[in-house]
Amino acid sequence: MILPQYDGHCGWYEVLDKVSAFPPVQSNMRVDTVVIGGGFVGCAAARRLAENRPDERVLLIEALKIGQGASGRNSGFVIDQPHKRDLESSDNDLKRKLVTLNRQAIDYLEAQIERYDIDCQWSHAGKYQAAVGPRGEKYLRHYEQLLKGFGENYETLSQQRMQAIFGTDYYSAAIFTPGGTLMQPAALMRGLADNMPDNVQIAENTPVTEISRTDSGFVLRTEQACVKCRQLILGTNIFTAELGFMRDRILPVMTFASMTEPLSDAQMQRFGGELDWGITPADHAGTTLRMTQDRRIIVRNSYRYAHDYNTPQDLLPDLRRRHRVAFDARYPQLGDVDFEYTWGGASSLSGNFETYFGEIEQGIYLSCCDQSVGAARGTISGMMLADMACGKRTDMLRNMMEVSGAPSKLPPRPLLRIGVPMRMAMARYASRSEV
Missing domain, CATH: 3.30.9.10 (D-Amino Acid Oxidase, subunit A, domain 2)
Structure with missing residues (x-):
């Protein structure tokens, strides 16, 4: 199994003045929902879950430090427009929904930046x-x-x-x-992590190595412990395949x-x-x-x-x-x-440029294949995965389902290489x- 590694070279992360510490999972525990992946999808999902269900416990697990992965490595754009290939669509209703969702993601991020005074060069x-x-x-x-x-x-x-x-x-x-x-993406991710709701626990440096299903939910194995939960949300980007999902689609x-x-x-x-x-x-x-x-x-x-x-x-x-x-x-x-x-x-990415969003198995919610526009798309995806997991049906979720598709099956990996x-x-x- 290939796990995320930090190379020490991400400029956005390395220039941060200070970085808070969230300890890894070190003992067995039980929570209501686990979110795997501390990027745009994961942070938005964890916050939205906490907002939807303030009396439940949410665990956000990140294999590295938040801000070291893909969300802290982009060029610092949060783009409101559809991806160029989506912009070429003749379906103006689809494009309006994409723009609306992206701008709702920007508004959601900006509300947190202003509320918690996050210093991330937001502009x-x-x-x-x-x-x-x-x-x-x-x-x-x-x-x-x-x-x-x-x-x-x-x-x-x-x-x-x-x-x-x-x-x-x-x-x-x-x-x-x-x-x-x-x-500044790494500064934004750290600011979001440092200001999570009280019912969200963050565990960094905690790669998940196995997911198994039980009668009451799931058991996640890490290097030091097991975590039991009722629901799972995956914001694991390209590592989704290592957990057994979308193996021939990403x-x-x-x-x-x-x-x-x-x-x-x-x-x-x-x-x-x-x-x-x-x-x-x-x-x-x-x-x-x-x-x-x-x-x-x-x-x-x-x-x-x-x-x-x-x-x-x-x-x-x-x-x-x-x-x-x-x-x-x-x-x-x-x-x-x-x-x-x-x-x-x-x-x-996906072979047919479609993104995936939804419940991939009972109790497991996933967003992937962001097509290189992950900041806005990841944020709104995380929010809507949390709403879906909570049974909350809104126009935003309906729009999210309508603009998402089915990534095509890819050729075998030797041919891809x-x-x-x-x-x-x-x-x-x-x-x-x-x-």
């Missing part, structure tokens, strides 16, 4: 999508038509405006959409990012742009770029089929060099700015001008 900064050359511009024009057809607000940027914001003339075109937010894909040291005053002057923005590439195989509120630039590109689930450390030097090439192309004036961290973060890297290499070559 209504929106999102930019940008092109480097003709290939990207073609994708960007298509994106603009999709936004226009769906009635979403957007703004096209002039060359002067792009340079004023991004501090570079590297981009040839960009579109701004105002609805999304930016944040395609684990890892993307990689590098984070600079904070820019000095002199470097900021040479940079010449603004703080607090994020660019996603018009060509999906291009480069994501972030400038944080604390003067760090993040470059994300390069993909890998994560058949072994964790980040191979011997790949990081080459990935950092790729990020350096993309950084230098955009900021030749910042050659003295060093990368401080390089890391990988995993997403669970050959075919997926080949396809990624072809996409990387086709998109080389946009990186």
Whole structure:
């Protein structure tokens, strides 16, 4: 069984000033509901369960420290729009439901951030999508038509405006959409964990190695103890298959990012742009770029089929060099700015781009195959899994069921290990001008 491992390289987590401690499960116990996985799905599910059933005990189990896994490794976007493939759907009702759910997730997160004064660089900064050359511009024009057809607000940027914001003339075109937010993901996850309701117990560094069913519910085995419960909610991302679910449905894909040291005053002057923005590439195989509120630039590109689930450390030097090439192309004036961290973060995809949400077995609720838009999707999924587990039927849950699908069966793993890297290499070559 492959278990999550922390590599010590996630920049978002490593720059945190302090991290609270939640002890692992060390003795046998019984609770009402166990939530496995302390990411966006798990934290939202645990909180919502506690809100729905304040007199019941909820145990949130995380194999690592909260913020070290996939939810603390993304580029810090909480996107309100449908995924680009969903945006291409002709079903405007479906797209409206997706937007509504994503914005309800943003509102839910923001309410907690404000209530508990969580310091996570939360910002209504929106999102930019940008092109480097003709290939990207073609994708960007298509994106603009999709936004226009769906009635979403957007703004096209002039060359002067792009340079004023991004501090570079590297981009040839960009579109701004105002609805999304930016944040520091590891800081957000730690803030959510530190402010759970009183009836939620958190156990970190507690990987679950086995789940078995009993007449009254389930028994979970960890390295040191057994936990009995009546219901289970799984927010286990690509590790879901290791627990015996969706084994031939989840395609684990890892993307990689590098984070600079904070820019000095002199470097900021040479940079010449603004703080607090994020660019996603018009060509999906291009480069994501972030400038944080604390003067760090993040470059994300390069993909890998994560058949072994964790980040191979011997790949990081080459990935950092790729990020350096993309950084230098955009900021030749910042050659003295060093990368401080390089890391990988995993997403669970499906072969037909469908997400899974629902009761996968009696008493076991699951959300997976987030299609690389996990912050909003994970949050609303966790909330709605908790409502479903509590028998609470709402319009939000109904909408969630209607926008979710059935991930297709994937080819055998030996074929995936050959075919997926080949396809990624072809996409990387086709998109080389946009990186």
